[in-house]
Amino acid sequence: MKQNIYILTAALATLGLASCERNNGTNPTDTSTEYHQSYTVIYDKNNKTTEAVVMFRTNNKSGAIHTLVGNESININRELVGISADRKYYYSSNKFTNVEFVFTKNAGEQFLNTIRITDTSDAEFPSVFPSSINKNSGMVVDWDGKPVDDATEKMFLVVDDGVHTPVPRQYNNGQFIFTSGDLTNLTPGDVTIRLERFKYMPLQQADDSVSGGERVVMVRKSRTISLL
Numbered sequence: 001m002k003q004n005i006y007i008l009t010a011a012l013a014t015l016g017l018a019s020c021e022r023n024n025g026t027n028p029t030d031t032s033t034e035y036h037q038s039y040t041v042i043y044d045k046n047n048k049t050t051e052a053v054v055m056f057r058t059n060n061k062s063g064a065i066h067t068l069v070g071n072e073s074i075n076i077n078r079e080l081v082g083i084s085a086d087r088k089y090y091y092s093s094n095k096f097t098n099v100e101f102v103f104t105k106n107a108g109e110q111f112l113n114t115i116r117i118t119d120t121s122d123a124e125f126p127s128v129f130p131s132s133i134n135k136n137s138g139m140v141v142d143w144d145g146k147p148v149d150d151a152t153e154k155m156f157l158v159v160d161d162g163v164h165t166p167v168p169r170q171y172n173n174g175q176f177i178f179t180s181g182d183l184t185n186l187t188p189g190d191v192t193i194r195l196e197r198f199k200y201m202p203l204q205q206a207d208d209s210v211s212g213g214e215r216v217v218m219v220r221k222s223r224t225i226s227l228l
Contacts, residue, residue: 032107036061037203037213041099041115045123045221050097052076052115054089060211075102111205115217121146121153123197123219132226133159133191135183141176152201158194161186161227168196183227191227196220 036057043050054074057063065087068074074081076091077100084090091099098116105111126144133139141157148155148171157176160166164185169176201215 033058034207034211035059035066035103035105035213036063036211037103037111037113037207038216039099039101039113039115039203039214040216040218042218042220043096043117043120045219048094048096050093050095050099052091052099052101054081054101054103055087056103061213063211070106071104071108072106073104075104076100105207109207111203111207113204113215115201115215119199119201119215119217120219121149121197121199123155123195123221125193125195125221125223129223130225132228133178133183134228135186135188136180138178138180138182139176140178143171143174143176148197149199153197153199155195155197158196159183159186159227160192160194161189162192163187166194186227188227190224192222193225194220194222 036059038055038057038061039052040054041050041052054076056066056068058066067083067087068089074089076089077093077097079091081089081091096117098114101113101115103111103113122145124145126141128144129141130139143155155171156168157171157178158166158168159178164187167178167182167186169178169182196218197220198216198218201217203213203215206213
C-alpha cells in the first residue's frame with residue numbers, strides 16, 4: 001500500500017482540549033482554523049485493488065501536518081480510520097470500489113468528498129514495449145495510449161528493483177525517456193515496471209476558499225522485465 005507514489009497528498013495540523021487550542025509543531029490551531037484536505041485513491045489493475053490515503057494541513061498546502069484528535073475523524077467508505085505512523089490515514093479494499101471520504105472537523109462541521117472509478121483515465125502499457133533494459137544504455141518508450149490531458153493529468157513510468165529507490169520518468173512529448181546512467185544504481189535482474197497515471201480534481205467540499213485541497217486518482221499497471 002505504501003509504495004512509492006510520486007505525486008501524493010497533503011496533511012493537517014492540530015486542535016485543542018480544555019482551551020480548544022493545541023500546538024503540533026509550529027502551527028497552533030483552534031476551532032476557527034481551516035484545513036487543507038488531500039485525498040488520493042489508487043486503483044491497481046494487476047491486483048484489482050483499491051487503496052486510499054488522506055492527509056491534512058492547517059490553513060493551506062504549506063501548513064503544518066494535522067493529526068486528528070478529540071471529536072475529529074475521517075471516515076472512508078463508512079470505516080473510521082486511524083492515524084498511521086507517517087501521520088496519514090489509509091484504507092484498502094480487495095476490489096475496485098468508489099471511495100467516499102467524510103471528514104469531521106473539530107467544530108463539528110462535516111465535509112464529503114468522493115473519488116469514483118469513473119473518474120479515472122485508463123492506463124495500459126504501450127503496444128510495443130521492451131522485454132529488457134540495459135542499465136548503461138537507458139530506454140525510450142513511445143506512448144500510444146489515450147492522450148494525456150496536460151491540464152489535469154500526469155503520467156510516469158517507474159523502474160523498481162525492490163531494493164533501491166525506484167526511478168520514475170514523466171511522460172513528455174509522447175515518450176518516457178531513461179537516459180544512460182539513470183538506472184546505474186539499480187541491481188540487474190528482474191525488475192518491476194509500473195505505469196502510473198494521475199488525474200487531479202478539485203475538492204467537492206472544501207473547508208474554505210483559501211485552505212483548498214485536492215482529489216487525486218491514480219491508475220497503476222505493472223509488469224516485470226529484465227534489467228541487464
